[in-house]
Amino acid sequence: MAATCSKTSIAASLPQRRPDPVQIELNGQAAYAYTGGKPFDAALPCVVFIHGAQNDHSVWGLQSRWFAHHGFGVLAVDLPGHGRSAGKPLPSIEDLADWIELLLEKVGAGDTAKNVSLVGHSMGSLTALECAARHPARIARIALVGTAVPMPVSDALLGAARDKEPKAIGMINTWSHSPRGTVGGNTVPGMWLLGVSRRLMERQQPGVLHNDLAACNAYTHGMDAAAALACPALIISGSKDMMTHPKAATKLAAAIKDARSVSLDGAGHALMAEQPDAVLDALRSFIA
């Protein structure tokens, strides 16, 4: 997949300040990040949004736009092999964490000060946690949305993801939404949450889902990373989350030296879609 050259994506916004989009390569593959509707400026405090398994940058649409229009340089990434980023999906959380760090280095974010915030959802939250633990000098704070450490994936779901991907997508779609989210009443007018979520998962390449779930399942030393975390962390959980139970968020918060927690009443795992304003408000109070 070629690097995308839209004026609000990193590939096109960087040329005025950074090298040609072709050089926005990570590990030899074109990388894409949505910049929230404004050109990316590495001199600004940077917020990196990291999506979960089988998703892309668009799950952060509202939140990333707000930060981009309020004094932040935003990178809502498509992880390798997802959305518009080329290459194969990376097989481990550690690889993803290093990819994020490499991205920051390439775009010059956090060169001179710890001005980078990582915001990750689900698999992206593990990536943010591991990245902050491995690269403490660069990361100022992390926000973990819909998280659990460890994040074990059942054999049934892993098997379905490997052998019957549409079935696995159906299972995840069902489990990712709260009882209310399953009925609707979306805050974004006219959009059917279950339909959007399903179609977005269906857009990813075959094999990505199993790769992502296996990476989550194999990430077993997350609590060590949490204990070693040097920066503040915000944990946002949904009270009706069936994928990453809110109890896991409580346990994780207890393991982090400087952690604060926000529970969104009634929200499922797809918090950014079900309660976009509440997620934004929690992120604002932590980052802005």
Added chain:
Amino acid sequence: MTYNFDTLALHAGQVPDETFGARAAPIYLTTSFVFKDSDQAAALFNMERAGHVYSRISNPTNAVLEERIAALEGGVGAIAVASGQAALHLAIATLMGAGGHIVASRSLYGGSHNLLDYTLPRFGITTTFVDPRDLGAWRAAIRPETRLLFGETLGNPGLDVLNIPEVAALAHEHGLPLLVDSTFTTPWLMRPFDHGADLIFHSATKFLGGHGVAIGGLLVDGGTFDWDKSGKFPTLTEPYEGFHGMDFSEESTVAAFLLRARREGLRDFGACMSPLTAFQLLQGVETLPLRMERHIANTRQAVAHLVASEAVAGVAYPELENHPDHALAQKLLPRGAGSVFSFTLKGGRPAGRKFIEALRVFSHLANVGDAKSLVIHPASTTHFRMSDAALVAAGIHPGTIRLSIGLEDGGDLLEDLDRGLAAAAKA
């Protein structure tokens, strides 16, 4: 858990409101919505927060209807508009401008045909009409500037069944979307996205509303078409100066079409639906499964009755083995082929008039999809200026009668048809 069709028809898109606990969808009959503060106002305008600003763009009651139809169709979202015609126009205007070209089935509702054949050329958008059963004709009509393929799930007037899997595959082969008018079938009879269609619109005035009290349209996006990969839709894949330089496909991977249609189409063309209309249509959608089941049961009785009548020369209904699309209907429309169909009286134009005048239960008017049974005689009404030869050329016999079978007692409907047939036989 996720819910099945009949449950979604009642619940999708609406939870009891948090202030009063209203079970039915409240009617938000307001033009505009108060901002909490200046920051929220700015964030709403710039799509940093979700919500409603002005009812031409979105409204909470309309949003319930939009979500509900999207859920029933298996799409990602929908937009409620003033009529089915407005939905068709919104779809076209979102996808193309002057120079654009459409390939459409020639078996279309007259209003759609007028828009494509007479009105849009004035704005630089042209259409080639093809026999919907001739895949080669669809293929041959596609040009470099073609931007859309369009047909009706059940064509007018012969109930041609659109071969959605084949036409959709052809469209996708050329990097084009397939839009279908699903008014006659509703998602209860067929969900076109499951067969490859990319966009759907309804005249909700008909079966979705179902009671003949409100005019409205719905445009639904399946979220499957890859606008970037196609490369033929700059309105969706390039920055739009009319909305802060937004690139809609970058903004939303699966709903770029709806984003542009709402942010530009509703804003600028303004063919919005009244919240009161949305509420009335929602009442209809709640009983759609029950009504469609009855529509189909009554239709099958009526079709069988007319087939057996000595006064009838022929009945055009896809469930009949002599219909050209019988096999396709069995595949795509196993629950039924709708409740609007035509039959032809042996006595020609005079028999048609006598038939209509003898009916007591059927209402003589120009609509379909009502709870009440409806009838019209094209040769003496909608097509009265045409000669018999011209009628036949248009696929309409002088003795052709169009019925829209309603929800009355099936026996009463057959008795009424017999009354008409007896009168026709004496003409």
